[in-house]
Amino acid sequence: MDYYSASVNFGIIRRRVQALVVEATMDLGLTYSEFSLMLMLFDKEGCSQDDMTSFLHVDKAAITRVIKMLEKKGFLYRKQDDVDRRLKRLFLTEEGKKLEPVIKGIVKKIMDFLAADFSEADGEFMIKGIDTLATRLGMADYEAVFGKKGRGTK
Numbered sequence: 001m002d003y004y005s006a007s008v009n010f011g012i013i014r015r016r017v018q019a020l021v022v023e024a025t026m027d028l029g030l031t032y033s034e035f036s037l038m039l040m041l042f043d044k045e046g047c048s049q050d051d052m053t054s055f056l057h058v059d060k061a062a063i064t065r066v067i068k069m070l071e072k073k074g075f076l077y078r079k080q081d082d083v084d085r086r087l088k089r090l091f092l093t094e095e096g097k098k099l100e101p102v103i104k105g106i107v108k109k110i111m112d113f114l115a116a117d118f119s120e121a122d123g124e125f126m127i128k129g130i131d132t133l134a135t136r137l138g139m140a141d142y143e144a145v146f147g148k149k150g151r152g153t154k
Contacts (some may be wrong), residue, residue: 047090
């Protein structure tokens with residue numbers, strides 16, 4: 001198996017998808033990070049900021065910055081949890097909800113383009129494979145991958 005090529009290709013895929021999303025959302029005034037959070041929020045509305053940190057594998061400070069920008073743009077709002085007052089839950093505004101078909105349409109166009117040379121079965125396999133890889137990497141830490149503690153780990 002050509003691991004080196006696969007690793008390089010993952011980087012190319014990430015950078016090209018990000019570039020396409022940035023260009024496609026320019027008129028909406030969204031950054032790639034805002035796009036990603038909105039996309040996740042369409043299916044997980046009412047989740048906490050901490051949940052979003054886990055879903056997107058991004059640190060709390062980055063999520064907080066993105067949330068503040070989306071609030072400022074009028075696409076989402078935070079509401080204190082009814083039971084745990086420390087938690088802030090994320091909800092879409094009416095303006096934010098209007099973006100769902102647009103944002104999901106961008107994702108569909110990119111995925112349709114990627115899968116154009118695949119049979120339907122191979123396309124489904126590709127999507128399932130990407131989901132599996134993302135789930136596995138989402139649970140990975142340095143020690144799990146390299147078998148030893150990282151430099152920043154005690």
